[in-house]
Amino acid sequence: MDTEKLYRTYFMKVYSYVMNIVKNPAAAEEITQNTFVKAMTTKSEYEGSSSPYTWLCAIAKNQCYDYFRKNGRIAEAVEPEQEAVCASDVTEDFVVRETSLSIHRILHDMEEPYKEVFELRVFGELSFAEIASIFRKTDSWARVTYHRARIKIKERLEEDE
Numbered sequence: 270m271d272t273e274k275l276y277r278t279y280f281m282k283v284y285s286y287v288m289n290i291v292k293n294p295a296a297a298e299e300i301t302q303n304t305f306v307k308a309m310t311t312k313s314e315y316e317g318s319s320s321p322y323t324w325l326c327a328i329a330k331n332q333c334y335d336y337f338r339k340n341g342r343i344a345e346a347v348e349p350e351q352e353a354v355c356a357s358d359v360t361e362d363f364v365v366r367e368t369s370l371s372i373h374r375i376l377h378d379m380e381e382p383y384k385e386v387f388e389l390r391v392f393g394e395l396s397f398a399e400i401a402s403i404f405r406k407t408d409s410w411a412r413v414t415y416h417r418a419r420i421k422i423k424e425r426l427e428e429d430e
Contacts, residue, residue, distance in 0.1 A: 272309055275321060280305070283325050289392035290333045300336055304329040319402040327403045328393065330385075375425045383418035390415050 283304055288297040307328050319327075376384055382404065389395045389403070390411075400411040 275308070275325075277346050277357055279322055282322060286326055286389075286393040287329050287333060289388060290330075291336060293343065296336060300332045303332050307332065320399065323399040323402040326393065326399065330403065331339075340426075354364075360387055371426060371429060372422060375422050379418065379421060382414055383421060386411060386414045387418035387422070 280301065284297055284301040287300045287304070288294065291297050291300065304325060308325055311328075378389065379387070386400055386404075389400050390397070395403075397408045397411040397415070400415070401408045404411070
């Protein structure tokens with residue numbers, strides 16, 4: 270696959286993956302750009318044993334680690350724009366946000382690899398095969414790790430109620 274086609278095909282998917290990790294649009298765009306630069310400069314090292322998207326996500330993950338190291342592991346959170354909603358939607362939105370915030374707090378404290386596998390599956394929308402490839406493990410390992418992470422999250426949510 271040529272460089273331009275690779276970029277056009279995977280830029281938004283890689284950007285979304287990175288955005289779910291760093292939670293900062295400017296940083297996500299820069300990291301995504303750096304991912305493609307790194308991919309193009311190391312293309313000869315690509316073995317072809319995984320999909321191009323999985324390969325790019327592995328590079329992006331390392332670029333995110335570099336970003337966190339340089340920035341003291343502080344990712345800026347960008348506040349979502351306020352939207353006009355009716356009163357019934359406000360209540361529903363509040364419950365969804367509170368649940369979402371609780372899950373993110375639990376994820377923040379969760380040990381690896383459960384945290385990363387869960388985020389890759391849910392936020393990165395990767396298949397178990399792609400996750401397994403990133404970790405250089407089997408599909409079964411990715412499935413089991415994801416399901417254990419879900420159980421841990423569910424247990425913590427029940428404890429917090």
